[in-house]
Amino acid sequence: MSKLDLSVNIAGIQWKNPITTAAGTFSARASGEFYGISKLGAVTTKAVTLNPWLGNQTPRIAETYGGMLNSVGLHNFGVDHYIDFELPYLEQFDIPIIANIAGHNPEEYREIVERLNSTSVAMYEINISCPNIAENGMNYGAFPEQAALITSVVKKAAKKPIIIKLSPNVTDIASIAKAVEDAGADGISMINTLLGMRIDVRSRKATLANKMGGLSGPAIKPVALRMVYQVRKVVNIPIIGMGGITTGEDAAEFIMAGADALAIGTAALVMPTAPMDILGELRAVMQREGFNTLYELRQAFKEQDERLTTGRKQW
Amino acid sequence: MKRIMLAEIVGKKLLAENIYQMDLKLPSDERMLAGQFVNVYLKDREMLLPRPIVVCKCRDGILTLVFRKSGKGTGALAGYRIGKRIKVSSGLGNGYMLDDCYEGKRVLLISGGIGIPALVQLARYLHNRGAYVVAVLGYKGEVFLEDELALYCDELHICTENGKSGFKGTVLEYIKEHGIYADYAFGCGPRPMLKVVTEYCLEHDIPIQISLEERMGCGYGACIGCVCTLKINGELVKKQVCLDGPIFYGNEVVWE
């Protein structure tokens, strides 16, 4: 008999397995046509804003080598619609609900959190990193002071754990992670999409109507993994790792790099059952490698890694 | 539940220049509606996203797709041999909104180019329900699927750009010139054609349903990549082409 235990505890919330959905790549009704949502560890919903947003013009999607670009923007019906129509539907699955939240300014973040405090949402994922919010792809997630400001404003208002979602479009991700931990974050999720672009040579136009968009999928996995590894070294709060996770082997790599849980995004857009497939494959990888818990898996890498680093110059 | 299936290529035919028909044997019989599409997965994972292709017909576990070789993905698909297995999804999106009111009615099917395959299953449905089916089809040059459609259409009018077969001109020119009337219309094809055809039908009080295309990420409703704008009861709304469509009522579509 296997003693495999994949349950995790993220900032005080118990998940029966480490797999959640990446914000913006899941719809309970649409994804639920392909697999049982209640089998997920947790469910993360698309960015919700104070008022409805229409998102950007189409085309909003472009394929790239082993990845995709999106400029969907924060297309959603606003927090009231979320509370009235989306939450009641999600509650039936009886798994933790993580609400991804975005705003124009700190006040908006605070107001959304206050509205959600008395709902069934289990934790907040604060999106300070969506590259589509402001012009030139700038965002709060790009500066430690700004990131810390949003974190402390939300932390004060929130009655649930807050996870800060980091942008990879920065020079030193570790300093931003440290800044949000110090400002009171209960966890970190990473990474959001990398700002990218494509040009259609024949039509002499950018492929996306918005010109630039967020790159996701297998193409970004090495970058995401490296960033999780760097951030794990400087923070003690849980990390939800994401960015190109497509197989059980990918999932194991993220756990080893220091992630406590995992979100599946683009892989699920491509193959709707991906979260379940990856969970099954992760189990198989653990059994094959002889691990019973995610902690053991993580430690096995950490010990080796520390041994290999000792005596060597850090870079 | 919907699913992703492994299907075997059991037939492949070149219908016209760059236009391929592919027959796929599904693991079991699947119900796919006229107007729905499937996601086709390519073998080369460099091309991450599935390609949406309309259901031409699906009967007895054989799904027929007709596609134009227009880029890398459809190029790869065209090169796959009989016997190869590829992944395809269940029918996605909503089919045409059909009821039982077609008995003895004149129904106009208007299509052009690679939109034509979408009409095959629809024409069969309408024919079987006793409609008088009139198809007006536009081609660049070479004509395809006309024999198949002739089985279900009471009138079949072919228009070509170069006049090589049938009427020389566009489908709209043909319809106007011949004063074609119908109780209902269905359209599928390039957006500029759909726009003028829809405007014509609305002017003549012919309710029309049309099939829209948009760049897709997931094709099943999860990414909100594929939106279009509709005007419903005077209010502008965004709808997902893959989930709410791809079939929409012509009078609600905002053309921009």
Ligand SMILES: Cc1cc2nc3c(=O)[nH]c(=O)nc-3n(C[C@H](O)[C@H](O)[C@H](O)COP(=O)(O)OP(=O)(O)OC[C@H]3O[C@@H](n4cnc5c(N)ncnc54)[C@H](O)[C@@H]3O)c2cc1C
């Ligand atoms: C609902 C729907 C039904 C369709 N039905 C058919 C059909 O029955 N027969 C047929 O030949 N074609 C159909 N198309 C168009 C077909 O999906 C594209 O021709 C195909 O995706 C092109 O892929 P590619 O790799 O060859 O081209 P590339 O240009 O190399 O593709 C690059 C990316 O752009 C996307 N893309 C390119 N052209 C289109 C397009 N016109 N529409 C949507 N996405 C596009 C591709 O899916 C891919 O993600 C349909 C499209 C939609 C949205």
Ligand SMILES: Cc1cc2nc3c(=O)[nH]c(=O)nc-3n(C[C@H](O)[C@H](O)[C@H](O)COP(=O)(O)O)c2cc1C
């Ligand atoms: C279509 C699409 C929409 C997204 N929307 C959001 C969003 O609303 N909020 C957010 O924080 N991240 C959003 N993301 C980023 C994903 O949650 C995830 O961080 C990123 O895609 C990397 O993971 P992946 O490679 O597994 O997709 C979106 C990504 C995609 C592809």
Ligand code: FES
């Ligand atoms: S293509 Fe993803 S929602 Fe339509």
